[in-house]
Amino acid sequence: MQTYKLSLFVFIIIVLTFSFNTALYSQSSSNNFVIMIDPGHGGKDSGTPGTGRYRTTEKDIALDVSLALGKMIQEKIPTVKVVYTRSNDIYPTLNGRTILANKKDVDLFISIHCNAQPGRTGSAYGSETYVLGTTKNKQNLEVAKRENSVIALEDNTEVYKDFNPDSPESVLGLMIAQEAYLDHSIKLARYIEDEFQVTAKRKSRGVKQNIFYVLAYTYMPSVLVELGFLTHKKEEDFLNSKRGKELMTKSLFNAVEKYLQYLNVNANDIVFVEENSTKPPFKNxxxxxxxxxxxxxxxxxxxxxxxxxxxxxxxxxxxxxxxxxxxxxxxxxxxxxxxxxxxxxxxxxxxxxxxxxxxxxxxxxxxxxx
Ligand SMILES: [Zn+2]
Incomplete structure (x- = not known):
């Protein structure tokens, strides 16, 4: 562990020194790799209520797991800085969340949610991790619609006038803006879904793509995690339990750690490339x-x-x-x-x-x- 901490530190220094890949690595103006954790919903927006058997709703579970994940990262990888879009029961607007992420020079954005089927109960269960992309799959479309729908509850809907997931031009523009980060987003999403299966022993419904506002407007690798379905009784019980939250938190932590290790490996190679490459052949x-x-x-x-x-x-x-x-x-x-x-x-x-x-x-x- 000590060796890993040291190498992570070295990695951060290397990245800041050479700044080879401007899009992915040199966003932070501070010396730390910054992870922003975004607990979905909050305040007036409770997210999905689930089956209704619990007083807690999506916003509460998302917050608990987010704070536990942040705490675990800070304890085990102190060189990484963790920031939150919310750390209590308030509702930051979706637009506000993305502005915060972009302003704070965040290197990685993780939004945490719980899933629901239409109606109060359903047979669907399992985790999903989303990256930005297009889909024709009806279930994926419903998830994005539900998560984006809070926009309608916000006071200032004017800021969302260019966000139109149904318009191919709008979607193309969003995809272009995210293209530089997609490889890394998918990498982390894969780690997360693998961890949910292996560490938490949950059913993974896989890495998926769709147009989520918070993924479209954060200019860094970003994922949106659906921990599981609160409309599925057993899964709702699991996600409300202390053990369930701990397992999901540990899985997310392991995935983040793997992702950082993956960047670390790359960073060593970046130095190699930088020292041996001739002057860039491009101007402007x-x-x-x-x-x-x-x-x-x-x-x-x-x-x-x-x-x-x-x-x-x-x-x-x-x-x-x-x-x-x-x-x-x-x-x-x-x-x-x-x-x-x-x-x-x-x-x-x-x-x-x-x-x-x-x-x-x-x-x-x-x-x-x-
Ligand atoms: Zn949600």
């Missing part, structure tokens, strides 16, 4: 299409990439990321993206760089449109 904004990421280094030859030429690679942490094309022109790179899709890279996406450093695509688009 350049776009590329990311087609693949692999732990293996491949020759950037067309035969390795479904016939595509103009392949470049960047070593980021323990991963080699492969890119197709390079242009300061967004329209042109969109054509490259289309070609990459046709050649079999269906989940490819455009990435932006400024002076050779990866930046959120939305920032690049803002810059060129100014």
């Amino acid at each position: 904004i350049e776009f590329k299409v990311q087609i693949a990421a692999s732990s293996k280094e491949l020759e950037t030859k067309p035969y390795n990439f479904n016939g595509l030429d103009d392949i470049s690679l960047i070593k980021e942490g323990s991963l080699y990321r492969y890119f197709y094309g390079c242009s300061p022109n967004y329209e042109i790179i969109k054509q490259f993206e289309e070609k990459a899709r046709k050649n079999g890279y269906e989940s490819c996406f455009v990435v932006a760089f400024k002076d050779g450093k990866k930046i959120p695509l939305i920032d690049a688009l803002k810059t060129i449109s100014n």
Whole structure:
């Protein structure tokens, strides 16, 4: 444990010194890696009431687990700073929560909730962890609708006028803004769901994607955890029990610890890359299409990439990321993206760089449109 603490400390110093990946690592202005824990709902917004057999509702369980998780992180990994969107029974607006996260230079955002089926009871049970994304799955859509629906209860709904999960353009804009963080969000989400299964011995319903306001507007890796269904009697009993909360907290902690270890491994490689790379070949904004990421280094030859030429690679942490094309022109790179899709890279996406450093695509688009 001592070795790990030391290496975590070294990791943070390394990251702050080299700031290789601006999008993911150098958000903190302080010396600490900052985790913001967001207990869902609160105050006037109780969240799901569950079966109605308990006086507690979603907001209470979310708060208990959030505070216990924060406490455990502070005790076991004191180099990490924990902040909360709320630490008692108040209701911060969704917009307020995201503003706080972005203002506090948070490196990781974890929103904690409990699930519900329509009606008071239901047979569905198990945990789900969401990252931002689109879905056609009806159940996923219902979860996001319910979690976003508190917006309607807020006094100032004006701030949400651009948030329209039903509009493809709006969704595309949101996805672009989050693209730089998605890999990391998925990584943590996976760890969380694995931990719920292994450590808490719960049923995991998996890592899922949907448009949640708090995920769309926090500019850092972010996940939304549904601990379980309060409309399922046994699960409601479990989540209201001391033991249940402890197991879910421990699982979340283990997942966070794994995530930090994962970044730690990457950080060592970042130093290697930084010291050995030549000057960045880019000036100002350049776009590329990311087609693949692999732990293996491949020759950037067309035969390795479904016939595509103009392949470049960047070593980021323990991963080699492969890119197709390079242009300061967004329209042109969109054509490259289309070609990459046709050649079999269906989940490819455009990435932006400024002076050779990866930046959120939305920032690049803002810059060129100014
Ligand atoms: Zn909720």
